[in-house]
Amino acid sequence: MEAILKNEIxxxxxxxxxxxxxxxxxxxxxxxxxxxSKELSIxxxxxxxxxxxxxxxxxxxxxxxxxxxxxxKAYPTIFxxxxxxxxxxxxxxxxxxxxxxxxxxxRGIKSVIINSAGFSEMGEExxxxxxxxxxxxxxxxxxxxxxxxxxxxxxxPQYKAYCDxxxxxxxxxxxxxxxxxxxxxxxxxxxxxxxxIGMRMYASNxxxxxxxxxxxxxxxxxxxxxxAVILYTEGFHNPKEFMDVAQIxxxxxxxxxxxxxxxxxxxxxxxxxxxxxxxxxxxxxLIFEKTGILTFNNEEEMCQAAMAFSTxxxxxxxxxxxxxxxxxxxxxxxxxxxxxxxxxPALSEKAKNILKETMLPEATIGNPIDVVATGxxxxxxxxxxVLMDEETIDSVYINxxxxxxxxxxxxxxNIVEVNKQNRKPIxxxxxxxxxxxxFQVTAKILKDGGVPCYSFPTTAAKALGxxxxxxxxxxxxxxxxxxxxxxxxxxxxKILEQAKNENREFLSSAATYxxxxxxxxxxxxxxxxxxxxxxxxxxxxxxFPVVIKADAESLVHKSDMGxxxxxxxxxxxxxxxxxxMKKSFDSKDLKxxxxxxxxxxxxxxxxxxxxxxxxxxxxxxxxxxYVEVLKDVVFKISPVTEVEAKEMLSSxxxxxxxxxxxxxxxxxxxxVIEIIxxxxxxxxxxxxxxEMDLNPIMAFENKALVVDARIRI
Ligand code: ADP
Ligand code: MG
Numbered sequence: 077m078e079a080i081l082k083n084e085i086x087x088x089x090x091x092x093x094x095x096x097x098x099x100x101x102x103x104x105x106x107x108x109x110x111x112x113s114k115e116l117s118i119x120x121x122x123x124x125x126x127x128x129x130x131x132x133x134x135x136x137x138x139x140x141x142x143x144x145x146x147x148x149k150a151y152p153t154i155f156x157x158x159x160x161x162x163x164x165x166x167x168x169x170x171x172x173x174x175x176x177x178x179x180x181x182x183r184g185i186k187s188v189i190i191n192s193a194g195f196s197e198m199g200e201e202x203x204x205x206x207x208x209x210x211x212x213x214x215x216x217x218x219x220x221x222x223x224x225x226x227x228x229x230x231x232x233p234q235y236k237a238y239c240d241x242x243x244x245x246x247x248x249x250x251x252x253x254x255x256x257x258x259x260x261x262x263x264x265x266x267x268x269x270x271x272x273i274g275m276r277m278y279a280s281n282x283x284x285x286x287x288x289x290x291x292x293x294x295x296x297x298x299x300x301x302x303x304a305v306i307l308y309t310e311g312f313h314n315p316k317e318f319m320d321v322a323q324i325x326x327x328x329x330x331x332x333x334x335x336x337x338x339x340x341x342x343x344x345x346x347x348x349x350x351x352x353x354x355x356x357x358x359x360x361x362l363i364f365e366k367t368g369i370l371t372f373n374n375e376e377e378m379c380q381a382a383m384a385f386s387t388x389x390x391x392x393x394x395x396x397x398x399x400x401x402x403x404x405x406x407x408x409x410x411x412x413x414x415x416x417x418x419x420x421p422a423l424s425e426k427a428k429n430i431l432k433e434t435m436l437p438e439a440t441i442g443n444p445i446d447v448v449a450t451g452x453x454x455x456x457x458x459x460x461x462v463l464m465d466e467e468t469i470d471s472v473y474i475n476x477x478x479x480x481x482x483x484x485x486x487x488x489x490n491i492v493e494v495n496k497q498n499r500k501p502i503x504x505x506x507x508x509x510x511x512x513x514x515f516q517v518t519a520k521i522l523k524d525g526g527v528p529c530y531s532f533p534t535t536a537a538k539a540l541g542x543x544x545x546x547x548x549x550x551x552x553x554x555x556x557x558x559x560x561x562x563x564x565x566x567x568x569x570k571i572l573e574q575a576k577n578e579n580r581e582f583l584s585s586a587a588t589y590x591x592x593x594x595x596x597x598x599x600x601x602x603x604x605x606x607x608x609x610x611x612x613x614x615x616x617x618x619x620f621p622v623v624i625k626a627d628a629e630s631l632v633h634k635s636d637m638g639x640x641x642x643x644x645x646x647x648x649x650x651x652x653x654x655x656x657m658k659k660s661f662d663s664k665d666l667k668x669x670x671x672x673x674x675x676x677x678x679x680x681x682x683x684x685x686x687x688x689x690x691x692x693x694x695x696x697x698x699x700x701x702y703v704e705v706l707k708d709v710v711f712k713i714s715p716v717t718e719v720e721a722k723e724m725l726s727s728x729x730x731x732x733x734x735x736x737x738x739x740x741x742x743x744x745x746x747x748v749i750e751i752i753x754x755x756x757x758x759x760x761x762x763x764x765x766x767e768m769d770l771n772p773i774m775a776f777e778n779k780a781l782v783v784d785a786r787i788r789i
Contacts, residue, residue, distance in 0.1 A: 094298045097291065099186035100221055101230050101277060103163035103237055104133045107154050107185070109176055110167030110192075111137030111145045118191055119167040120146065121241040122227070129229075129238035129245055134159060154183045163187045165227070165239060170194035173223070174208040181216025187287075188213070189239055190223035196283050197224055206285055213286065225282025226258040229265075231275050232301060240278065249274015250303035251382050254292045256284060260308045260375070267379040272523055273386050276302045290318040297325030304385035306378065307333040307369065315363055315690045319713075322367035330385055330546045331369045332378050335361060359687050362713045366720075368549035370542055380535050381542035387526040388501035390547050391470040394418045396540065397463040398444035400475035401451050405505060406444045409473055409533040416541025417548075420444070421468045434458035449479040453486030460494040460502075470547075471501045473540055475533060478508040484518040492525025501543050504529050505536035557715030557760075558753050564594040565761055572762060575789060583787040585627050585669050592770075592785060595758045597751055599782045600774070601672040608654040612647045614670040621645045621673040623783075624653050628663035632786075635701055637661070643673050674783060677774030678733065678743050681709065682752055684759050684768040691715075692759045696724040696752055698733070699772040716756040721749040734775075743775035751780060764789050 106126065112119035123146050126135055136159075137145040140152045151157050154164065164185050166176055170192055180188050195206040206223065213220050221228065227240040231248040238245070242258075244266045251273060255261030261280040268275055277299065279292045289309050296302045305325070312318045325331060364371050372378035396418045400406040410420060420443045423431075431441045435455060440446035445463075447455040456474075463469050474491065478484045495502050506522060506529040508515040522529050530536035571587045571594070583591065589599050603614030604627065615622040626639035634640050638660055641653040654668055681699030684692050694716050697709025708729045712720050725734060725745055736742035751773060759765050767788040774781050 094295050096219060097187070097287065097295045099162040100189070100219060100287065101228055101237070101279075101295065102232075102235050103187070103239075105136065105159055105161045105163075106131070106133060106237070106239065107136040107138050107157060107161045107164040108145075108167070109138045109154065109164055111139050111150060112167075113139075113142055113145050117167075118241050119165075122165055122167065122191070122239065123148070125238040125240060125242075130236045131238065132234065132236050133162075136161065154179055154185070157183075161185045163189065163239065166190045166223075167192055170202065170205050170223075173205060174212055177209040177218060177220070178212040178215075181212060181218050185218060187219045187221060189221045189225065189227045191225060191227060191241065193224040193282075195223045196285065206283070210285060220286035221279075222282045223285065225284075226261065226280040228280075229275070229278035231277070240280075244269050246275035246278075247272075248276070250276050250301060250386050251306060252277040252279075252296045252299065252302040252304075253306045253308075254279045254281075254289055254296065255306075255308035256281065256289060256310060257308060258282065264306060264308065264375060264379065267375065268382060271379060271383050273379070273383050284313065288313060288317070290314065290321045293318075293325055293331065294321045297321070297328055302329065304329055304382060305331045306382055307331055309333075309360075311360060312363070312689075315359070315687075319363055319367050322363070322369055326368035326549055330390075330542075330549070331367075332382060332385070332542075333364055333369050333371055334375060334378055335364075335371045335373055358711055359690055359693065359713070362693065362711055363690075366554075366713050368552065370545055370549070372542075377535075377538055380530060381539045383530075384501065384503055384528040384539040384543055385546075387495075387528060388503070388543060389498055390550065391501050391540075391544055392547065393470040394544050394547075395421050395468055395470045396473055397421075397423075397466065397469040397471075398473045398475070399447060399456065399459045399463065400444050401447050401449050401456075401479065402475055402477045402507070403446065405475045405477070405507065405533040406446070409475065409505065409537045410444070412534045412537035413473065413540065416537065416544060418471075418541065418544055423462075424466060424468065427462045427466050430462055431458065449477065450482065451487075452482050453490040456487050457490040457494065460491065464494060464497065464499050469500065471540055471543065472503075473537065474502060474504040476504055476506050478506075478515045478518060484508075484515065485521055488518045488521035488525070488527075491527055492521060495525055495527050501540065502527060503536045503540045503543075505533045506531065554719045555717045557717045557756060560596065560754055560757055562596055563754075563757065563761075568594040568758070568762065572764065572789060576764075580629070581788055582629060583789065584629070585667075588785045588787050589782075591758075591787065592782060595754045597754050597758075597770075597782060598747070598780065599785070600674055603670045605654075605668045605670055607668075608651045611654055611668045611670050612650050615644070615647075615650055618670060618672050622650070623671045623673045624650060624657070625669040625671065625784075626657045626661050627667040627669040628661060628665045630663055631661070633701075634784075643675065671783060674774045674776075674781060677772075677776050677780075679772035680743075680748060680775050680780070681769065681771040682748075682755055682773060683770065684714075684755060684765060686759075686763070686766045687713075691763070692756075692765070694724075694752060694756055694759075696721075696748075697728050698730055699770075703771060714756045715760050716752055718749065718753060721752040721756075724752060725749065741777040744778050744780055747780035748773065748775055751782075 110119040136157045137150040139150045142150050195202040230237040242262045258280040296305045438448045445459045463472050504527050571591050575583050601618045605611035605614050621643050623642045679700035683695040692714040693711045710727050769786045770782045
């Protein structure tokens with residue numbers, strides 16, 4: 077039942093019309109079921125908040141005992157309310173909720189915020205209640221927000237809908253927030269408020285049993301008044317749906333999120349490298365990366381960036397011009413800007429000639445432009461005008477210290493005038509003593525003029541870095557995943573079927589290498605031998621020198637136990653090796669895997685790890701037996717496109733090694749890029765593959781071949 081319901085809801089979410097949520101975010105009349113005269117109750121606070129914030133629609137308190145609540149006429153039931161109702165708050169004990177939702181459906185109410193707790197978060201009994209009210213909601217097409225949630229806010233002066241019990245009353249703006257956790261959502265809202273950044277909409281949906289984070293993000297994406305979205309979530313009920321939505325919305329407007337926490341403790345002990353190298357929350361991080369969501373190290377950086385996004389245009393490139401009236405902070409800013417990927421180009425002759433005329437004699441004409449502490453409004457203005465006209469400059473960073481011997485208000489007014497032109501993004505590191513009234517005035521001019529002001533050079537530079545990062549999101553195109561047509565899917569299917577019939581967890585070596593070959597993933601020539609004589613024959617067919625590996629289902633890391641012998645040059649060496657291995661491994665199924673010896677390659681790893689509801693994570697990095705020590709690996713979510721595969725090669729820490737250092741030859745990157753894509757296609761075709769390690773892939777100047785592989789189904 078629950079599964080069917082969930083599926084129904086998913087379908088509804090993906091195939092929905094955005095306007096379905098208008099009744100939630102733009103209600104014209106709200107009923108508060110459970111409105112209460114008790115000061116310290118949710119049913120009272122919500123009513124108070126709606127009135128206090130200046131809700132423009134009708135409010136209907138529902139209370140069977142009171143004729144009025146907080147001075148507003150109350151009704152015993154929703155059926156007694158005279159007019160239409162778009163939205164209802166439900167603040168009554170859980171056991172009454174299924175019936176109330178039925179009533180809401182009958183009454184034609186389109187959206188319900190269930191603030192009450194006591195549902196799926198409370199175990200089986202609560203889950204049953206949740207299922208019951210959802211069934212009723214589905215029957216009438218009522219959309220449920222929550223339960224166990226705060227609610228929504230729409231700060232648009234047309235609505236001023238404060239359907240929430242929190243205590244921050246934001247001024248209207250362009251940043252919209254969606255947070256699964258009400259606690260986090262509320263403090264982000266408060267942080268924006270403290271930074272004097274306006275807010276557009278707010279949503280915190282608790283158990284999120286119907287209206288999902290994805291749906292809200294989609295709604296914000298369509299909302300013209302929303303310039304940027306702040307997202308907080310600890311994971312996704314339906315990651316695929318979220319990715320579809322986020323991919324589209326992030327091209328239209330920036331989505332800001334916090335980096336998902338990743339702890340060692342969370343990393344499951346797994347039989348494969350890929351499984352253990354992929355921490356628990358890495359999937360969330362990869363979802364953000366793949367869909368172009370900007371991630372921040374902490375909530376403070378995120379809110380600071382939101383301030384820039386709320387007023388500034390997106391830069392067209394990474395070239396920044398700095399204006400400063402003090403030396404040191406420009407140095408700090410430069411470091412931070414450069415590490416965010418920005419550059420400081422030299423100024424053109426034309427620009428320098430203008431500045432020579434307009435600047436004080438002590439000024440430094442270059443990038444940064446140091447207008448010096450005695451520089452006033454007209455000096456800042458000229459520097460700004462020059463940078464706005466300069467074709468090689470995409471954004472402007474300002475250090476503005478309020479030198480007491482200058483007319484700081486005039487400086488601020490000039491910055492504001494240029495900012496209002498909205499030609500290129502500006503951020504301002506405003507260094508002052510805010511306890512002095514004089515400088516409060518200057519600050520207010522800047523803030524009212526929409527100039528994002530920061531109190532540290534690093535913070536301002538980081539915010540500008542975020543604007544540039546979003547430029548990259550908009551211009552990045554990862555393309556479609558390639559579908560190689562030379563693969564043998566039917567052959568691969570047969571191998572997997574057989575392994576399933578044999579109840580195997582890991583594929584045998586033979587099956588593993590055959591499977592790879594069906595997807596044209598190149599492998600070193602190999603045979604399987606039962607004894608020394610057939611191993612010698614196999615080696616003769618392959619050509620000496622060879623490698624012999626002890627082969628049994630129970631053997632995981634063969635070389636740890638002396639199960640790998642390399643560079644065997646003749647029959648005698650093979651004989652001795654086989655006899656030795658027979659003594660050290662007493663597995664009944666022991667065989668000898670004979671393989672071409674491929675010396676001198678660079679050892680790489682590619683791997684796969686299945687993630688529930690998401691697909692597979694694909695890993696690439698430096699391989700060999702030290703992989704877990706070096707941990708120089710990167711991940712992507714399948715299907716991996718060619719662009720992404722290339723990014724994987726270039727984003728490992730030691731990517732320079734792949735090009736060859738100190739006269740060494742580089743590797744044939746194209747082969748590796750293709751292996752990654754073929755691997756991605758293989759696991760996309762066969763979701764039952766749980767884990768896979770190709771370690772190592774031996775990469776040479778002209779080719780790359782897999783010499784060790786393991787597949788778990
Ligand atoms: P395991 O990972 O189970 O210990 P591998 O098959 O990966 O076993 O072998 C361990 C190491 O032996 C590899 O990292 C590589 O250095 C070397 N090796 C294995 N096979 C070959 C081969 N065909 N040619 C060259 N070196 C090899
Ligand atoms: Mg190995």
